[in-house]
Amino acid sequence: MIELFDVTRRFGDETAVDRISLRVERGEFCVLVGTSGCGKSTTLRMINRLIEHSEGEIHLDGQPIRDFPEDQLRRRIGYAIQSTGLFPHWTVARNIGLVPRLLQWSGSRIQDRVEALMALLGLPPEFAHKYPHQLSGGQAQRVGVARALAADPDILLMDEPFGALDPITRQTLQVELRDLQDRLDKTIVFVTHDMDEALALADRLVVMHEGRIVQQGSPIELLRAPADDFVASLLGGDDRGLKEAALVRVGERMQPITPKVGEAPWVSREATLNQALSLMLWHQTRHLLVVDDADAPVGRLSLDALLQKAHHE
Amino acid sequence: MSEAAFNGPGSVNGRSRWRFAVPLIWLTALLLLAVGMTTLEPLFRLFEPDLRQVIYDREHFWVLLGEHVLMVAVAALLATCVGVAAAVAVTRAAGRDFMPMVAQLASIGQTFPPVAVLALAVPVLGFGTVPLIVALLLYGLLPIVRNTLAGIQGISAEVLEAARGMGMTPRQVLLQVELPLAAPVILAGIRTSVTVNVATAALGATVGASNLGDPIISGIVNGNTAYIIQGAVMIGLLALTVDSLFEQLQPGVPGQSSGAQSGQG
Numbered sequence: 001m002i003e004l005f006d007v008t009r010r011f012g013d014e015t016a017v018d019r020i021s022l023r024v025e026r027g028e029f030c031v032l033v034g035t036s037g038c039g040k041s042t043t044l045r046m047i048n049r050l051i052e053h054s055e056g057e058i059h060l061d062g063q064p065i066r067d068f069p070e071d072q073l074r075r076r077i078g079y080a081i082q083s084t085g086l087f088p089h090w091t092v093a094r095n096i097g098l099v100p101r102l103l104q105w106s107g108s109r110i111q112d113r114v115e116a117l118m119a120l121l122g123l124p125p126e127f128a129h130k131y132p133h134q135l136s137g138g139q140a141q142r143v144g145v146a147r148a149l150a151a152d153p154d155i156l157l158m159d160e161p162f163g164a165l166d167p168i169t170r171q172t173l174q175v176e177l178r179d180l181q182d183r184l185d186k187t188i189v190f191v192t193h194d195m196d197e198a199l200a201l202a203d204r205l206v207v208m209h210e211g212r213i214v215q216q217g218s219p220i221e222l223l224r225a226p227a228d229d230f231v232a233s234l235l236g237g238d239d240r241g242l243k244e245a246a247l248v249r250v251g252e253r254m255q256p257i258t259p260k261v262g263e264a265p266w267v268s269r270e271a272t273l274n275q276a277l278s279l280m281l282w283h284q285t286r287h288l289l290v291v292d293d294a295d296a297p298v299g300r301l302s303l304d305a306l307l308q309k310a311h312h313e
Numbered sequence: 314m315s316e317a318a319f320n321g322p323g324s325v326n327g328r329s330r331w332r333f334a335v336p337l338i339w340l341t342a343l344l345l346l347a348v349g350m351t352t353l354e355p356l357f358r359l360f361e362p363d364l365r366q367v368i369y370d371r372e373h374f375w376v377l378l379g380e381h382v383l384m385v386a387v388a389a390l391l392a393t394c395v396g397v398a399a400a401v402a403v404t405r406a407a408g409r410d411f412m413p414m415v416a417q418l419a420s421i422g423q424t425f426p427p428v429a430v431l432a433l434a435v436p437v438l439g440f441g442t443v444p445l446i447v448a449l450l451l452y453g454l455l456p457i458v459r460n461t462l463a464g465i466q467g468i469s470a471e472v473l474e475a476a477r478g479m480g481m482t483p484r485q486v487l488l489q490v491e492l493p494l495a496a497p498v499i500l501a502g503i504r505t506s507v508t509v510n511v512a513t514a515a516l517g518a519t520v521g522a523s524n525l526g527d528p529i530i531s532g533i534v535n536g537n538t539a540y541i542i543q544g545a546v547m548i549g550l551l552a553l554t555v556d557s558l559f560e561q562l563q564p565g566v567p568g569q570s571s572g573a574q575s576g577q578g
């Protein structure tokens with residue numbers, strides 16, 4: 001659990017972070033969003049003490065972070081940044097194994113862990129001996145994420161970790177990360193500029209503006225009731241309807257009747273409502289056949305069902 | 314990405330096995346001359362046909378060479394220790410205030426003519442090897458300090474942030490990240506320092522530090538061009554040997570442009 005109580009950080013006369021309070025429960029996925037320079041990275045770095053807070057208190061599992069020696073605190077907290085900061089003179093494998101080595105794991109345990117992480121992040125084994133400058137931006141980011149996960153920390157701080165990835169890899173990693181977090185109960189604080197990414201990942205979405213938190217809550221809460229015009233426009237303005245539809249699965253809205261096969265264009269049960277809507281627009285139809293993972297028909301989704309249910313959510 | 318175009322740091326060993334050929338050639342020439350200068354007597358006779366003695370013989374050339382190398386090596390070792398330590402100290406958070414002062418001192422060290430340093434050192438330290446080594450140390454400090462500073466400051470802020478963020482102690486950051494990444498630039502500084510001092514050390518002869526400068530000074534005093542040439546050629550070959558050796562030692566660290574700043578400004 002991470003708690004921030006009235007935390008402030010000043011750089012000279014400028015207040016980068018202004019009396020923010022935030023509580024991230026154990027196993028919660030917290031995403032910080034906001035315009036450039038609003039203090040997201042500063043907030044993140046204060047949690048692992050790369051930047052000291054000027055005022056207020058930050059607690060980790062109820063204990064002030066200043067009670068821990070800095071380096072020990074940081075070894076418990078995974079940290080991934082957009083620019084990766086991989087060590088140019090170390091191989092990929094050595095970079096990933098950094099924190100386990102600092103924690104003095106045995107050589108074979110480190111090697112096993114590195115191999116497992118490379119597989120998890122879709123890095124081919126032969127990459128182990130490459131150097132960072134031989135990697136593409138996206139590959140380097142995956143190595144950066146692997147390094148952050150290496151010692152299996154309970155807490156992960158991630159500052160635009162998928163910034164340089166293509167949409168497909170990005171989505172794969174989002175699913176991976178979400179999955180990892182669900183399975184292993186990680187507490188994650190994540191910064192992104194990609195609102196779709198934020199909405200898809202967040203349990204708690206935190207909107208920052210000029211060093212303050214203007215609103216926080218679940219993605220649906222924020223989409224439904226933005227505190228002000230700034231939050232509304234940041235979350236997508238008039239696209240908010242579609243953004244919300246992207247958070248609901250077709251399976252939740254379909255009518256579980258066995259449809260006639262070949263009746264209509266089909267959509268996966270796992271797809272989101274905005275994808276279903278897009279298919280309806282594309283095929284100029286009001287009905288979609290819903291299929292399961294094995295492509296077997298399991299139900300039917302009508303435009304009315306899609307719209308109606310959305311109203312009394 | 315082409316495999317052929319890239320070589321990791323492991324390639325230092327993988328480079329051509331002839332890589333030490335050039336330094337070896339210079340070294341062989343140097344050693345042959347050191348033991349067999351007398352065989353070239355007819356040649357030096359051409360320069361000074363009227364003089365009785367054309368080969369410097371107050372000391373064996375190999376002894377002079379050995380002493381020359383020793384003096385430069387000791388000075389280089391001291392300059393490296395002091396220079397790197399000073400540069401490291403002023404790049405730590407605690408020492409940052411002293412950065413301009415150290416940079417300035419090191420520059421002044423080089424603008425000061427070594428002859429003047431020698432002249433000033435003799436009254437304090439007496440004649441002999443010690444004042445020479447002090448002069449060489451001061452003179453060789455600048456390129457090492459400057460390159461160590463440049464090497465450490467040239468490391469990307471993200472790498473350092475990651476190093477700290479992963480939980481490395483300041484000492485681990487220095488030893489495992491900063492120094493290895495700065496090493497090529499530091500080595501370039503040491504190379505400049507040593508090469509310049511191989512020549513500068515010849516001045517030692519004027520304060521009684523016996524080395525390859527002896528034949529030169531003696532040649533000047535006695536009007537014997539052959540002596541001067543013998544000393545100068547030996548010093549030149551030594552400089553070439555040392556410089557080409559450093560060139561081969563220069564590691565190529567990936568991600569860091571090696572030798573981006575060579576010491577000679």
Ligand SMILES: Nc1ncnc2c1ncn2[C@@H]1O[C@H](COP(=O)(O)OP(=O)(O)OP(=O)(O)O)[C@@H](O)[C@H]1O
Pocket residue numbers: 011015016034035036037038039040041042043
């Ligand atoms: N080390 C520093 N020294 C001085 N000012 C800083 C420092 N770090 C951040 N700031 C200032 O603090 C403010 C917040 O910066 P921060 O990096 O937290 O923004 P951000 O929300 O992460 O922005 P972005 O989305 O562009 O990454 C900015 O105005 C920035 O100029």
Ligand SMILES: [Mg+2]
Pocket residue numbers: 040041042159
């Ligand atoms: Mg930022």
